[in-house]
Amino acid sequence: MRKLLEIALGILTAIGGFVDIGDLVASTETGARFGLGLAWVLLVGVVGIVIYAEMAGRVASVSGRAVFDLVRERLGAGAGLLNLAASFFITLLTLAAEIGGVALSLQLATSVNYLLFVPVVGFLVWLVCWRVRFELMDNAVGLLGLALIVVAVAVWRAHPDWGAMLHSATHPVVPTTESHAAYWYFAIALLGSAMTPYEVFFFSSGAVEQRWTRSDLLVNRLNVYIGFPLGGLLALALMVAAALVLEPLGIDPSHLSQAALPTSLVLGRLGLALALLGFFACTFGASLETALSCGYSIAQYFGWQWGKFVKPAQAPRFQLAVLVSIALGVGLVLTTLDPVQITEYAIVLSAAALPLTYLPLLIVANDPAYLGGKVNSRLSNAIASLFLVVLVLASVATIPLMIASKAGGG
Amino acid sequence: MARRLDAALELLDRQLVDKDGRLAGKVDDLELTDPGDGLEQPRVTAILTGPDALAGRLHTRFGRWLQGVVLRLLARQGPARVPLEQVQAIGSSIELRVAAGRLDTGQGWARRLIGRLPGAGEGDAAQ
Amino acid sequence: MSGTPPDRPAARLSDRCRRGLAAVALALAVLVAAAGCTGPVRSDGVYASKAAATAAAAASAVQTARLAVQEAVDGRLFGRTLAQTLAEAASDAGDAQTTFDAIQPPDGRADVLRDQLDGLLTPAVSALEDLRIAARRGDVAQLPSLAAPLPRLSDKLEQVQKAHR
Numbered sequence: 100m101r102k103l104l105e106i107a108l109g110i111l112t113a114i115g116g117f118v119d120i121g122d123l124v125a126s127t128e129t130g131a132r133f134g135l136g137l138a139w140v141l142l143v144g145v146v147g148i149v150i151y152a153e154m155a156g157r158v159a160s161v162s163g164r165a166v167f168d169l170v171r172e173r174l175g176a177g178a179g180l181l182n183l184a185a186s187f188f189i190t191l192l193t194l195a196a197e198i199g200g201v202a203l204s205l206q207l208a209t210s211v212n213y214l215l216f217v218p219v220v221g222f223l224v225w226l227v228c229w230r231v232r233f234e235l236m237d238n239a240v241g242l243l244g245l246a247l248i249v250v251a252v253a254v255w256r257a258h259p260d261w262g263a264m265l266h267s268a269t270h271p272v273v274p275t276t277e278s279h280a281a282y283w284y285f286a287i288a289l290l291g292s293a294m295t296p297y298e299v300f301f302f303s304s305g306a307v308e309q310r311w312t313r314s315d316l317l318v319n320r321l322n323v324y325i326g327f328p329l330g331g332l333l334a335l336a337l338m339v340a341a342a343l344v345l346e347p348l349g350i351d352p353s354h355l356s357q358a359a360l361p362t363s364l365v366l367g368r369l370g371l372a373l374a375l376l377g378f379f380a381c382t383f384g385a386s387l388e389t390a391l392s393c394g395y396s397i398a399q400y401f402g403w404q405w406g407k408f409v410k411p412a413q414a415p416r417f418q419l420a421v422l423v424s425i426a427l428g429v430g431l432v433l434t435t436l437d438p439v440q441i442t443e444y445a446i447v448l449s450a451a452a453l454p455l456t457y458l459p460l461l462i463v464a465n466d467p468a469y470l471g472g473k474v475n476s477r478l479s480n481a482i483a484s485l486f487l488v489v490l491v492l493a494s495v496a497t498i499p500l501m502i503a504s505k506a507g508g509g
Numbered sequence: 510m511a512r513r514l515d516a517a518l519e520l521l522d523r524q525l526v527d528k529d530g531r532l533a534g535k536v537d538d539l540e541l542t543d544p545g546d547g548l549e550q551p552r553v554t555a556i557l558t559g560p561d562a563l564a565g566r567l568h569t570r571f572g573r574w575l576q577g578v579v580l581r582l583l584a585r586q587g588p589a590r591v592p593l594e595q596v597q598a599i600g601s602s603i604e605l606r607v608a609a610g611r612l613d614t615g616q617g618w619a620r621r622l623i624g625r626l627p628g629a630g631e632g633d634a635a636q
Numbered sequence: 637m638s639g640t641p642p643d644r645p646a647a648r649l650s651d652r653c654r655r656g657l658a659a660v661a662l663a664l665a666v667l668v669a670a671a672g673c674t675g676p677v678r679s680d681g682v683y684a685s686k687a688a689a690t691a692a693a694a695a696s697a698v699q700t701a702r703l704a705v706q707e708a709v710d711g712r713l714f715g716r717t718l719a720q721t722l723a724e725a726a727s728d729a730g731d732a733q734t735t736f737d738a739i740q741p742p743d744g745r746a747d748v749l750r751d752q753l754d755g756l757l758t759p760a761v762s763a764l765e766d767l768r769i770a771a772r773r774g775d776v777a778q779l780p781s782l783a784a785p786l787p788r789l790s791d792k793l794e795q796v797q798k799a800h801r
């Protein structure tokens with residue numbers, strides 16, 4: 100019974116923790132501009148993250164080491180440092196975007212300028228990273244994030260024409276108002292929002308934090324195979340909601356307020372309240388994850404003691420890295436750069452950097468020295484390698500598409 | 510019992526773990542000593558760890574910059590040296606016979622900063 | 637004294653290769669930055685497409701405001717969220733107009749387009765500002781009348797967008 104509860108908690112946390120500001124922005128914007136024409140990208144992204152997250156969890160459970168820990172061993176100091184620099188920069192950018200997202204959610208609920216919330220949010224993020232036990236932190240924000248289910252409920256209650264929607268999702272067409280370059284640019288952005296690099300660092304480090312072992316492999320697989328796709332459904336719900344309400348009106352969302360309008364239209368104030376709670380919870384949770392991931396990647400490259408499972412004084416450089424990262428993230432948002440803009444850059448750069456994260460993971464997951472008999476099967480290698488090819492193609496196409504579509508504006 | 514190892518593959522960039530199971534940095538470089546008789550190859554006599562050891566291996570402008578900045582910042586006299594005799598086991602990580610605190614890897618300043626914050630747990634367990 | 641490790645499978649890039657990559661990266665960075673810039677417009681066609689983009693942005697803001705007002709009147713929004721939504725719509729429309737007006741029209745035909753579009757943008761921005769102010773005051777009763785000009789304005793803006801795409 101207890102094991103069942105544990106599994107249920109893990110799955111629910113995975114669902115609630117899936118969406119972050121990147122998914123919010125990308126799904127809503129693509130839904131409003133392209134209808135369901137990019138829904139297939141979400142499917143691809145979810146399959147990708149499921150495959151690689153399972154690998155990351157397995158590596159951590161069997162070897163007791165986190166993924167980035169092993170990157171340097173496998174790639175060497177120089178290439179590992181390059182990988183660290185790129186990954187850290189992008190995770191930091193994402194952290195800034197998430198902190199901005201929390202502030203925007205609070206602004207939407209209170210009408211108080213978001214900049215005033217930013218330092219407070221930064222402090223709270225640091226405080227939770229400093230003091231709150233890992234499991235408690237993970238579970239709390241994951242469960243709160245389930246409030247976003249309200250968006251799926253709103254879509255359901257809107258009684259859309261399911262047949263027509265399925266048709267437009269399976270027969271994607273670039274709308275006349277958009278260029279092909281913009282379509283593919285947003286496809287890459289959406290992919291980057293679903294397969295964020297920090298997720299792999301956080302997931303594997305979290306497995307080590309929680310002391311997962313071989314006996315937890317099943318739980319890991321259930322969390323990933325059931326929780327992540329359901330979480331992806333929430334991102335899809337955001338896209339559908341935007342396609343149903345915003346697209347017909349020609350609304351191109353650039354603010355969180357526009358993302359909330361479809362839910363309040365169908366479900367009124369209760370729906371709005373839950374949506375706002377969901378926005379807050381998923382961005383706050385993602386702030387914690389990205390802040391810790393910044394610390395994890397640096398500490399794991401240099402071999403410093405890391406983790407919340409030891410007292411802060413015993414992992415001082417890790418804690419310092421987390422603190423400095425949060426400060427830098429707060430600083431970036433306080434430059435008054437629009438957090439939604441920061442998010443857009445973060446997800447596109449994430450997409451471009453995906454091969455950097457996933458190639459080492461694929462290599463490590465095939466190494467019997469770390470995984471013993473639990474290395475990848477031939478089938479999972481085949482699928483994972485295919486994905487890697489797709490990711491490399493997407494990565495190479497990112498900058499040209501960004502130029503051709505004027506960063507999605509054209 | 511002697512084992513032949515490829516030092517680059519199995520020693521370099523491996524995680525160092527101290528006798529209490531604490532993480533103590535990576536093998537950033539190896540100290541090779543020439544036995545001097547011109548016949549034998551240089552032998553690995555110690556493991557070097559720390560930012561300046563790593564910087565020395567990076568062979569780039571960035572590495573040299575790191576070395577300059579780091580040395581100035583930490584004001585130390587060279588990388589922490591772990592003689593091979595203090596190595597307990599070599600596996601996927603390198604286990605040591607000493608405690609991490611004995612290795613002067615320059616984390617004192619970080620611990621002093623972090624230790625000042627409430628809840629750091631500085632008073633617990635001598636380190 | 638450090639030992640140099642033998643060549644590893646994950647080899648280092650040679651210096652020349654690295655310099656070449658740095659040059660390419662710099663060039664790409666410049667191109668990306670330039671992609672976001674707006675400069676003086678030389679041709680009629682480019683001006684028209686900028687006008688279309690402005691009309692689209694303004695229409696989006698107007699439609700957002702319409703939807704928000706409708707929801708507020710139906711009691712589906714909190715006062716503060718409504719105020720925030722309308723403030724953002726007003727500033728989006730205002731920004732669109734400011735950016736567009738800053739562009740030098742290249743010729744007489746462009747002047748006509750500019751006047752036509754400004755004739756729509758100015759009342760739109762004004763109506764959205766009024767709505768923003770009323771919402772901040774919590775004056776929900778006033779909203780429908782203040783929002784009355786919006787449907788016509790959004791239709792016209794969408795026409796401009798379609799005509800000059």
